[in-house]
Amino acid sequence: MLEDKNYIIGTAARKIEYDVYEENKVLNAKKKQRNNNKVKRKVIFCLLFVFAMGSLAMYRYSRITEMNYEIDRQLKAYEEIKNENIRIKVEIENSIDIQKIKEFAEKELGMHKPDKHQIVYVKVPQSDFTIVSEAAKQEEMKNAGIFSAFISKVNLLASLLY
Template sequence: MKARYYVYGTAAPKIPYQPQREESQKVIKIPKRKTEVKPEQRSVPLGQIIFCILIGFAICFTLIFRFSALTELNCELAAQKQRLEQLRDENRKLQAKIGSQINLENVRRIAEEKLGMKMPDNYQRIPVKVPKVNYSLVTGTIQEKEEKTLKSLITAYFAK
């Protein structure tokens, strides 16, 4: 039998055609069960979601309120600094005006005639060392203006 299928040379014999039978398969449809559509149960209750959203809005509102308060304070601080510079300029101008208008001869004459003073002699003069830095202490208290902010309202509420 082996000799029958052995091929001499390089030419291979043609294999006889044998059609294969294709079996037709019937597709059987299995009826699917219809399930009732039920609403899904939420893992987080609606009340908690609304509460978290309200907390988020409260935090955002607090942040916006604080930023607006800071902006208002910065504007007030800038206005106070500008007012301070104006007062310093006015003070310098007044000091220069007073310094130029004081006549030392008139001061000496008024001191001798009206106040009864006299010029000291050389042995009566005592040299005094005066520091160039001059400052004064204010012992009065500054009243703070009452603000209607959330912080002051809360502290006033809990202070009662």
């Protein structure tokens, strides 16, 4: 069904081409005022929206700046604590005296140097070192064997693909 703009939909009556607003000056002025009010509302809404977005951006940048200041304060505090820690370590190292430690161990803890009959010397044969070296060499050979086996498997797979 074709819609003709000259007829009212669903009836056989023709539309009247009469606009009340064109002839009546009061109604025409009211119609223009309504249209102007709509435009004004749109402009005000757009201005409020732009203001809100600008405020949001300014708030975001102010928060970022505030966080950067806080990070800077924390870094300064960290540096102060680190410098204090280094100063205390140096102070401790300078205050250590072997004679004071020896006196404290002898008097307070009851420690003393061992007598000659309490000292036991242990001889470590040189063969122990070679056994450790041989075990390390065998482990290295075992790992190298696994690696070479892996390489050969990869080469075999590559030859099958080509």
